Amino acid sequence: MKERIAKRLQKDRPMVQVSITMPEDVLDDLKRIAGLKAFSGFHALISFYIGQALRKDLEMLEAGKAGE
Numbered sequence: 166m167k168e169r170i171a172k173r174l175q176k177d178r179p180m181v182q183v184s185i186t187m188p189e190d191v192l193d194d195l196k197r198i199a200g201l202k203a204f205s206g207f208h209a210l211i212s213f214y215i216g217q218a219l220r221k222d223l224e225m226l227e228a229g230k231a232g233e
Contacts (some may be wrong), residue, residue, distance in 0.1 A: 169223070173216075192207065195207040195210055195211060198210060
């Protein structure tokens, strides 16, 4: 787990572009929240949200609590 976290902190990690479909009102809300939280845009906010949830789930997986 510590190695994975260290890799995530590297700025030069390979990136891949993805496309998602979501309701327009959700996108509007993301744009609004991104501005309020001083993110550079909604893309950065989405990445932040995904990162938070992913870290939480990985911690549960490592602790043997997957699926809860």
